[in-house]
Amino acid sequence: MRFRTQLRDSRTFSKLTASLSSLGKVCWMRLEHDVIRFTIIPDQGTQVWASIPVGTIFDDTTYELESNSDAINIEVNISVLNRALRSAWGSTHTQLRLTKKDKTPLLALTVLASEWTEGNMALATNNDADGFGDESNPEAPADTTGDRGPRERQTWITQEIPIKILHESAVEGLHEPHCPDPEVHIILPNLAQLKSISDRFTKLASTDSKSRQPGVMAPEAPGMHSVSFSGSGANTAATALSTNSSPKLELSANMHGSLRLAIATDELRIASVWSDLVNPPLDPAQMTQEQMSQLPSELNRKREASDGFESGWAKVRIDGKDWSRVLSIGRLSPKVVAFGMERNLV
Structure with a gap:
């Protein structure tokens, strides 16, 4: 090996x-x-x-x-x-x-x-027997004839x-989870901004839960979601299983450039909406035009245009703390494409 x-x-x-x-x-x-x-x-x-x-x-x-x-x-x-x-x-x-x-x-x-050194420290002298400055003899005379200019030391x-x-x-038994075809694919807004708002919503919901009962209120039901991102040549997928440790955020998007982040408890409901985002096209080399037209995302695009604004949205509920950790990938690439489908965000 x-x-x-x-x-x-x-x-x-x-x-x-x-x-x-x-x-x-x-x-x-x-x-x-x-x-x-x-x-x-x-x-x-x-x-x-x-x-x-x-x-x-x-x-x-x-x-x-x-x-x-x-x-x-x-x-x-x-x-x-x-x-x-x-x-x-x-x-x-x-x-x-x-x-x-x-x-x-x-x-x-x-x-x-x-690193750059100056003066005689860059040269082999009586005070620096091997030229690397790790041996010293204070009784030896200094070299007054050497070049005192800066030298690069490696x-x-x-x-x-x-x-x-x-x-x-x-x-050999570990395999990446399989996700269905996306219902929505959209480029997320600035990840630092999205993370800041997500953390604020999670904190508000946690405070509200604690004010009504000891400890953090458990979510209504455990769920599973996944997140994937790509950038700088990397392709990454993350699948998260609910830990029941923080409130659930509701993330929804459509094929007309809209993204909505919301959270709801018995006492409050707040939401933030982004518009004019980009729905990137899928790679036509991966499938025929006919196959692409039958994808859930393309059907959602048509459904929203004909049946109304709310009909073409894909929604998923995600653990607030898990989502915050996933958004930390912004340091690798500021541009992230999210794919949404029922109970999954990829």
């Missing part, structure tokens, strides 16, 4: 892992020849299924992967990986490889860090990230 590669875009990789770390702690990372897959499946809450082409973050020419199954399955703490990747920002050379120390598997991230830094190698049999 062997894995070694140079990083092409450490910033995108770092932003991706930062987004994933807000949704879970332990990540299943599957290394394949053409794609890298990231999966987070907690005991409850949001599931994440993400994939990104190898060439988006890794250098194709240095990418080496050897395994009997043509894939390597790794369990890693995604927050630890993210902290290591942040140190690679601005580095001219970053290598990621699979290694082992005392029979413990590790991901080794090696970074070439550069240092190799290796960080070791503990991991667990998963056998293929341990993950």
